[in-house]
Amino acid sequence: MFGIYLFKYLKIIYYIKMKKYLLRELYHNYIKKQLTKSCCDDYLTKPFSTTDVPNQVASFLANDEPIYAYTILDKECKDKVGNQSSWWKKYYEFIRLVVRKEVKDAVEESKIKVQENVMNDLRKSLQEYGLHKFDGMQPLIDAIGEEAFIHLAINNSYFFSPEIVKDRHDKIIDYICNINSDAYEAEYIRKSEIDKRKEKNEGIPARNTNTKEGENSGKHENGEYVDENNIKICKVVEDGNGNAKVCSIIRFYTGYYLNQTLEKKPFKNYIISHIWGRAIDPRFFTNFWNIVLVPAWANHLLDKDEASGTLASKLKQTIMAINNKLYNNKCTDWNKISLSGFPKYNPKDVLSGCYEINVIQKKTKGEEYGKITKETVNL
Numbered sequence: 563m564f565g566i567y568l569f570k571y572l573k574i575i576y577y578i579k580m581k582k583y584l585l586r587e588l589y590h591n592y593i594k595k596q597l598t599k600s601c602c603d604d605y606l607t608k609p610f611s612t613t614d615v616p617n618q619v620a621s622f623l624a625n626d627e628p629i630y631a632y633t634i635l636d637k638e639c640k641d642k643v644g645n646q647s648s649w650w651k652k653y654y655e656f657i658r659l660v661v662r663k664e665v666k667d668a669v670e671e672s673k674i675k676v677q678e679n680v681m682n683d684l685r686k687s688l689q690e691y692g693l694h695k696f697d698g699m700q701p702l703i704d705a706i707g708e709e710a711f712i713h714l715a716i717n718n719s720y721f722f723s724p725e726i727v728k729d730r731h732d733k734i735i736d737y738i739c740n741i742n743s744d745a746y747e748a749e750y751i752r753k754s755e756i757d758k759r760k761e762k763n764e765g766i767p768a769r770n771t772n773t774k775e776g777e778n779s780g781k782h783e784n785g786e787y788v789d790e791n792n793i794k795i796c797k798v799v800e801d802g803n804g805n806a807k808v809c810s811i812i813r814f815y816t817g818y819y820l821n822q823t824l825e826k827k828p829f830k831n832y833i834i835s836h837i838w839g840r841a842i843d844p845r846f847f848t849n850f851w852n853i854v855l856v857p858a859w860a861n862h863l864l865d866k867d868e869a870s871g872t873l874a875s876k877l878k879q880t881i882m883a884i885n886n887k888l889y890n891n892k893c894t895d896w897n898k899i900s901l902s903g904f905p906k907y908n909p910k911d912v913l914s915g916c917y918e919i920n921v922i923q924k925k926t927k928g929e930e931y932g933k934i935t936k937e938t939v940n941l
Contacts, residue, residue: 584620632694715860765797767807769841882907
């Protein structure tokens with residue numbers, strides 16, 4: 563038994579002594595405030611046992627070339643799982659936050675050097691790989707952490723009441739099933755807009771197909787929407803202004819008009835976000851279970867189709883889970899519009915916890931605007 567403990571002790575000492583690299587002391591000072599001693603030893607040594615990455619990264623930073631330092635780490639962090647993912651993410655976090663002058667001083671004082679010819683070869687290979695993209699959101703995420711960021715974004719988003727969601731969902735089903743279709747959009751769109759049409763009943767609004775969508779979102783063909791299974795669903799009215807029709811329908815239900823000039827907008831720096839995407843699909847474009855008003859500083863993450871485990875995926879899947887909890891039991895008859903049920907999400911990426919969300923209610927008779935309530939959702 564003593565021999566086993568001695569072996570483990572000597573192994574740790576070996577790692578600590580052997581793994582000397584640029585910025586090691588600074589990195590140690592950074593993580594020792596956050597981790598236990600045994601964890602610190604792992605984070606300091608195990609990711610770097612067979613790589614010269616820390617020296618390359620530090621050298622590029624000291625030379626005021628962070629784009630190459632970050633690109634190296636982008637490559638290293640890609641496809642890492644388990645402990646390896648945690649180790650590299652923590653090191654990347656340290657590199658983003660480390661004071662540049664301290665890096666320059668540490669590199670200048672160290673005997674460890676990366677030769678210039680190696681640096682030149684790295685520059686060429688990294689350019690071919692694809693250079694890092696600087697993200698203006700990252701400093702905020704670093705400052706408050708991913709979980710706090712997700713809570714802040716969701717708690718300051720605006721969802722729509724189950725009553726509004728059910729009503730709109732049912733009306734889309736009615737149209738597709740040719741129930742009361744003659745009066746369809748007329749009650750939503752301002753008369754001045756209707757008068758510009760040749761027909762009152764042209765179809766259900768959908769985003770113009772020139773906008774980027776996933777390959778599995780169907781297509782518009784001869785004025786009709788055809789889904790990914792080549793099934794004709796209904797006529798469509800293409801919304802050439804992005805979300806003009808969505809704004810009109812929001813106004814009909816709530817009184818809030820999001821398509822006004824910036825000075826008059828009731829929601830400034832908010833973006834209409836289609837959580838499941840598929841804006842070219844008329845079943846999704848104006849269905850409120852797919853629509854949330856998201857702060858502009860967080861919305862760009864929802865436009866990305868990122869891999870599981872990323873911040874973008876966690877934020878999107880958590881909002882999807884909230885929508886599912888709010889609306890799933892309110893919306894029925896999915897088979898009538900050739901859908902199998904409420905849209906799916908990945909529960910593995912859902913950040914559990916308590917959310918205090920804003921819910922816009924349907925305006926009642928005599929009200930100019932619908933009330934906005936605060937409601938608790940537990941995931």
